Amino acid sequence: xxxxxxxxxxxxxxxxxxxxxxIRRTLEMVLTGEGYRVLxxxxxxxxxETLGNPHEPVDVAIFDLKLPGMSGLDALQRLRxxxxxxxxPVIVVSGHATVHDAVAAIKLGAPVVELxxxxxxxxxxxxxxxxxxxxxxxxxxxxxxxxxxxAGHGLTYxxxxxxxxxxxxxELNIGHYLIGEAIFVGLDAAVRRMRTLMDDVR
Numbered sequence: 142x143x144x145x146x147x148x149x150x151x152x153x154x155x156x157x158x159x160x161x162x163x164i165r166r167t168l169e170m171v172l173t174g175e176g177y178r179v180l181x182x183x184x185x186x187x188x189x190e191t192l193g194n195p196h197e198p199v200d201v202a203i204f205d206l207k208l209p210g211m212s213g214l215d216a217l218q219r220l221r222x223x224x225x226x227x228x229x230p231v232i233v234v235s236g237h238a239t240v241h242d243a244v245a246a247i248k249l250g251a252p253v254v255e256l257x258x259x260x261x262x263x264x265x266x267x268x269x270x271x272x273x274x275x276x277x278x279x280x281x282x283x284x285x286x287x288x289x290x291x292a293g294h295g296l297t298y299x300x301x302x303x304x305x306x307x308x309x310x311x312e313l314n315i316g317h318y319l320i321g322e323a324i325f326v327g328l329d330a331a332v333r334r335m336r337t338l339m340d341d342v343r
Contacts (some may be wrong), residue, residue, distance in 0.1 A: 144312055150336060151178075151331065152176055152177055152178045152295055153177050153178065153200040153201070153204070154177070154178045154179070154180060154197070154198060154201075155172050155177045155178070155179050155180070155199070155200065155201050155203060156179075156180045156182060156188060156191060156192065156198050156199045156202040156203065157169060157172075157179060157180070157181050157182070157202075157203050157267075158181075158182045158183075158184075158185065158187075158188040158202060158204045158205060158208070158216070159183070159203075159205040159208075159234070160183050160184065160208050160209055160212065161204065161205075161320060162183070163273070164205075164294070165181045165183070167316055167317045168203065168316075169181065170316065170317075171314075171316035171321070179330070180197065180199065184208055184209060185204075185208050185210060185211030185212060185215060185216035186210060186211050188202065188204070188216055189211075189216060189219060189220075192220065192229070193225075196229055200230070201229070201230040201231070201232065202220075202229060202230070202231050202232070203231075203232045203234060203255075204217060204231060204232070204233055204234065205217060205234050205257075206233060206234065206331070213234075214234060217231055217233070217251065222286065229288060230252060230253075231251050231252070231253075232251070232252075232253045232254070232255055232291075233251045233253070233254045233255065234254075234255040234256075234257055235276070251288060252287065252288065252289065253289045253290075253291060254279075254283050254288050254289075254290055254291070255290075255291040255292060255293060255314065256276050256279055256280060256290060256291070256292040256293075257265055257292075257294050258272075258276065258292050258293060258294050258295055258296055259294040259295045260272050261273055261276060261295070262294065262295025262296060262306065263295060263313070273303050273304070276292060276304065276307060277307050280292070280307050280309040281309055282312055283309070284309035289312075290309050290310055290311060290313045291310065291311060291312040291314060292304055292307070292310050292312075292313055292314070293313055293314030293315055293316075294314075295318075296313065296318065297317045297318050298322075298334065298335065301313070301335065301338055301339060302338055302339070302341070302342045303331050303342075305338070305339040305342050306342040306343070313326070313339065315335060319331045319332055319335060322334075332339060
């Protein structure tokens with residue numbers, strides 16, 4: 142994603158498409174803090190409506206794969222078949238993606254896929270190990286096919302290292318937890334501790 146130019150009068154606009162309000166709000170908070178303008182859509186249909194509005198130009202879209210009604214993949218397919226949105230950068234996010242979903246995203250030219258780690262974060266024992274294997278396999282598949290894999294959601298000091306150790310992951314997105322920790326120790330200390338845990342296994 143392009144960094145906002147300090148000389149730009151209009152910040153880059155990101156469209157966040159997710160049916161979960163809390164996820165949209167968290168992404169909005171993080172992206173706004175980084176200097177981006179954020180639009181939201183709770184469905185694929187609403188996202189296409191927003192992207193079709195010439196008065197609201199969007200620079201990049203973040204799509205959840207699993208949406209009510211039109212799925213994120215269906216919306217992405219529509220975008221790629223429309224000359225006006227064919228080249229729009231799209232980041233695909235999923236907490237329940239299958240290999241089939243990943244292959245479909247690859248075929249539709251998604252440059253980045255973000256693997257949703259919420260199921261991993263909330264699981265325990267063998268269930269967590271199974272989720273970790275799924276994330277590892279998906280990251281490897283994405284990287285093999287030229288898609289940059291990211292991951293995030295629900296990661297904490299206690300559970301981040303096994304995910305950070307997945308070699309193909311280019312980025313971990315951890316905003317909500319760090320903001321909560323920053324209340325007690327300050328943002329700099331919270332980020333430094335998380336970064337140290339991640340770096341220790343890379």
